[in-house]
Amino acid sequence: MSRVELTNVSKYYGPLRVLDDVSLSIETGEVIAIIGRSGSGKSTLLRCLNGLEPIQAGEILIDGVKVNDPDTDLRKLRQNVGIVFQSFNLFPHLSVSDNITLAPRLVLKQGPDQARKLAADVLARVGLADKIDAMPQQLSGGQQQRVAIARSLAMNPQLMLFDEVTSALDPELTGEVLRVLEGVAREGMTMILVTHEMGFARHFATRIVFMHQGKVWEQGPVADTLSHPQTAELKSFLDAVLN
Amino acid sequence: MIREFGTGDIVYLVFAARWTLALTALAFTGGACVGLVLAVMRISSLAPLRILASCYIQIVQGTPLLVWLFLFYFGLSIAGLPVNAWTAAAFAYSIYGGAFLGEIWRGALIAVAPTQWEAGASLGLTYVQQMRHIIMPQAVRIATPPTIGFLVQLIKNTSLAATIGFVELTREGQLTSASTYKPFAVYMTVACIYFLICFPLTQWSRRLEERFNVAR
Ligand SMILES: Nc1ncnc2c1ncn2[C@@H]1O[C@H](COP(=O)(O)OP(=O)(O)O)[C@@H](O)[C@H]1O
Ligand SMILES: [Mg+2]
Numbered sequence: 452m453s454r455v456e457l458t459n460v461s462k463y464y465g466p467l468r469v470l471d472d473v474s475l476s477i478e479t480g481e482v483i484a485i486i487g488r489s490g491s492g493k494s495t496l497l498r499c500l501n502g503l504e505p506i507q508a509g510e511i512l513i514d515g516v517k518v519n520d521p522d523t524d525l526r527k528l529r530q531n532v533g534i535v536f537q538s539f540n541l542f543p544h545l546s547v548s549d550n551i552t553l554a555p556r557l558v559l560k561q562g563p564d565q566a567r568k569l570a571a572d573v574l575a576r577v578g579l580a581d582k583i584d585a586m587p588q589q590l591s592g593g594q595q596q597r598v599a600i601a602r603s604l605a606m607n608p609q610l611m612l613f614d615e616v617t618s619a620l621d622p623e624l625t626g627e628v629l630r631v632l633e634g635v636a637r638e639g640m641t642m643i644l645v646t647h648e649m650g651f652a653r654h655f656a657t658r659i660v661f662m663h664q665g666k667v668w669e670q671g672p673v674a675d676t677l678s679h680p681q682t683a684e685l686k687s688f689l690d691a692v693l694n
Numbered sequence: 695m696i697r698e699f700g701t702g703d704i705v706y707l708v709f710a711a712r713w714t715l716a717l718t719a720l721a722f723t724g725g726a727c728v729g730l731v732l733a734v735m736r737i738s739s740l741a742p743l744r745i746l747a748s749c750y751i752q753i754v755q756g757t758p759l760l761v762w763l764f765l766f767y768f769g770l771s772i773a774g775l776p777v778n779a780w781t782a783a784a785f786a787y788s789i790y791g792g793a794f795l796g797e798i799w800r801g802a803l804i805a806v807a808p809t810q811w812e813a814g815a816s817l818g819l820t821y822v823q824q825m826r827h828i829i830m831p832q833a834v835r836i837a838t839p840p841t842i843g844f845l846v847q848l849i850k851n852t853s854l855a856a857t858i859g860f861v862e863l864t865r866e867g868q869l870t871s872a873s874t875y876k877p878f879a880v881y882m883t884v885a886c887i888y889f890l891i892c893f894p895l896t897q898w899s900r901r902l903e904e905r906f907n908v909a910r
Binding site: 501503526527529530532533534536538540541542543544553554557558602603606 | 807809810812813814815816817818819820823827828831832835
């Protein structure tokens with residue numbers, strides 16, 4: 452069974468078709484880099500995967516559980532699907548530790564000591580063990596994004612979605628976040644990343660998915676797809692981002 | 695029978711201010727309960743709840759508080775449900791305060807970025823957990839200055855309760871003025887007492903507002 456299985460998914464905002472008959476199958480341990488122009492539906496695709504947005508046609512299965520089914524417990528599903536946003540979305544009124552332990556305490560019913568230990572563990576994984584008692588606004592953008600990743604990791608998800616997690620950062624801060632992503636990829640996490648970091652995609656993704664006008668326009672193994680684009684659209688996109 | 699306006703009268707006025715404060719506490723507590731429910735209804739995803747709360751707020755904000763006081767105090771006793779002045783005041787002020795606090799707090803709730811709800815939902819939190827642990831704590835900071843502002847209005851509006859028999863600060867001033875024929879001195883004293891209660895609150899609210907603006 453595939454970890455993620457999309458079949459003929461279409462999504463509309465009013466009359467606007469944002470996802471157009473998208474089918475995609477992702478196996479456990481794959482790292483998928485989704486690329487494409489702004490407005491091509493990349494963020495929407497990720498948001499549909501964890502049920503933040505409903506779809507109007509097709510089917511999304513995650514570990515065999517149908518996301519677009521009114522009987523599905525979305526909260527349960529979301530415990531297994533982490534998402535990290537471009538704008539971090541840390542809780543500004545909570546310390547780093549409380550940001551990370553909120554869901555483990557409320558959702559997984561962990562005690563304070565166990566949750567605190569978990570926070571220390573995941574912070575160590577993103578290299579921020581010393582920031583456990585900081586407030587988000589005391590951290591740099593790169594550090595805030597690493598905390599957001601740690602917060603997601605704390606739920607021990609089976610699948611992680613990353614939506615342009617370095618795009619809001621100053622160039623000198625993207626490296627530290629990419630290194631954290633590399634670490635997560637090496638641990639065998641199934642990951643779907645929307646990214647403009649072609650270098651990162653080339654080294655760590657197993658597959659490229661190029662989206663255009665709400666469709667999966669082209670996809671394939673990374674090296675092949677990037678060096679031999681089959682469509683004119685991908686070719687011109689790559690020319691634009693690589694230069 | 696005309697007496698002097700002396701220290702004794704001032705002490706009585708200060709004592710009468712107790713009732714002003716007691717009425718304020720009652721009105722604010724009742725208004726807060728109603729307001730919290732209304733604010734949550736106003737941002738609900740269920741249209742009937744939103745519409746109901748919105749109608750309530752429109753109606754109450756479009757009618758004088760005095761009418762609500764009369765309605766509960768005189769109206770209910772004529773309808774065969776005699777209520778005492780405290781009960782009538784509790785109902786009238788809760789209804790009135792709830793409409794205004796509901797609107798203030800709704801504004802604070804929607805001022806919290808929608809991405810905060812999404813971040814909570816993505817971690818598997820329930821709606822109530824998101825509200826309780828993520829949205830409300832942030833909304834409270836936003837809502838505190840305007841809430842204190844409303845509290846100050848409320849303190850001044852408790853004088854209307856004199857119409858249903860409460861001898862609070864303003865009414866006590868009226869009685870004192872009538873028996874001493876020193877309206878200027880008496881009402882200056884009354885004004886000073888109101889000011890001494892309200893001024894620290896407005897200052898506090900201003901300080902919070904400044905701090906909030908700096909923090910943003
Ligand atoms: N909440 C929304 N309401 C209406 N249209 C939206 C909404 N979110 C996104 N869109 C539209 O959907 C399209 C795809 O958006 P998005 O998925 O964010 O693209 P990408 O992430 O690839 O830049 C765009 O045309 C965008 O304007
Ligand atoms: Mg996007």
